[in-house]
Amino acid sequence: DIVLTQSPVTLSLSLGERATLSCRASQSVYSNYLAWFQQKPGQAPRLLIYGVSSRATDIPDRFSGSGSGTDFTLTISRLEPEDFAVYYCQHYGGSPWTFGQGTKVEI
Amino acid sequence: QVHLQESGPGLVKPSQTLSLTCTVSGGSITGRGYYWNWIRQRPGKGLEWIGYIYYTGSTSYIPSLESRLTISVDTSKNQFSLRLRSVTAADTAVYYCARKDSGPTALDYWGQGTLVTVSS
Numbered sequence: 560d561i562v563l564t565q566s567p568v569t570l571s572l573s574l575g576e577r578a579t580l581s582c583r584a585s586q587s588v589y590s591n592y593l594a595w596f597q598q599k600p601g602q603a604p605r606l607l608i609y610g611v612s613s614r615a616t617d618i619p620d621r622f623s624g625s626g627s628g629t630d631f632t633l634t635i636s637r638l639e640p641e642d643f644a645v646y647y648c649q650h651y652g653g654s655p656w657t658f659g660q661g662t663k664v665e666i
Numbered sequence: 667q668v669h670l671q672e673s674g675p676g677l678v679k680p681s682q683t684l685s686l687t688c689t690v691s692g693g694s695i696t697g698r699g700y701y702w703n704w705i706r707q708r709p710g711k712g713l714e715w716i717g718y719i720y721y722t723g724s725t726s727y728i729p730s731l732e733s734r735l736t737i738s739v740d741t742s743k744n745q746f747s748l749r750l751r752s753v754t755a756a757d758t759a760v761y762y763c764a765r766k767d768s769g770p771t772a773l774d775y776w777g778q779g780t781l782v783t784v785s786s
Contacts, residue, residue: 560729594772596713603762603776604713610770647713651772654726658713 561586561650563659570664578635580662582648587628589652595624595633596647598661604647608633638664668692670763670777678757678784684750688763688777695744696721699768702746704737706759707779714759718766719746753784 562585572578582593591611596604606615608624611631621636635642643666648659674686688702695702704716717727719737727735736749750757760781764773 590770592770592772596773598713603779604773605776606772606774609772609774613770615772615774649713649715649772651766655728656715656718658715661712 560655561588561653561657563648563650563657565646565648565659565662567662568660570662571666572638572664573666574640575637578633578638578642578664580633580635580646580648580664582626582631582633582659584629584631584650588631588650591627592650592652593624593626593631594649594651595622596649597642597644598647599644607646635664668765668775670765670775672761672763672777672780674780674782676781676783678753678782679786680754680784681752684748684753684757684782684784686748686761686763686780686782687745688747690744690746690765695739695746696741701766702737702739703764703766703773704748705762705764705773707762708756708759716748716761755784758782758784 564583566581593611595608598604612624623634625632645661645663647661669691671689678684700721701718703718706714717737719725734751739746760779762779764776766773
């Protein structure tokens, strides 16, 4: 099974700052099938990025994804108030699909 | 617009079977290339993918639950279901259903989630 390790566990930043979240896989992710989700308290996760770097529908361009193989990054260029949340990476290139443990972005 | 809605008991006794249904609206569950998934989140914890049923009827489950888990589809009702046998307190979680389309796209449509508590 592919283990996804996210870092840092918590990221404390201010409005307007740049956020860089890391996701490292224990082995290469098949076909770069790597996604990022945002989850706010009491809500279902929302898809932000799929296929490493493609933004999902209606996702603002301040969110971007990059990486390949085993190292992936989610970047939020300028933090808006609604961006403070927990972010998860997920691989879906081969069963079983797995999620990282999450990174909390807080003020 | 595709909409998914989970339903089922909010309380299950230990050793019994947890049964949940996800009703899909705004699209056919038999659509080509769709994966219909269950994901859970224990209280205060992260997301755990449980398994999926593909539009062909084939399934894939997380190994740790495979011996207790069945995911099935009812095409006449446009629903898919989860059955988890012999539950314990460790199965207490919010359970989400979600869809993945074919190709590189990921889990793009999610239900709101339903809390299932395992307790006597």
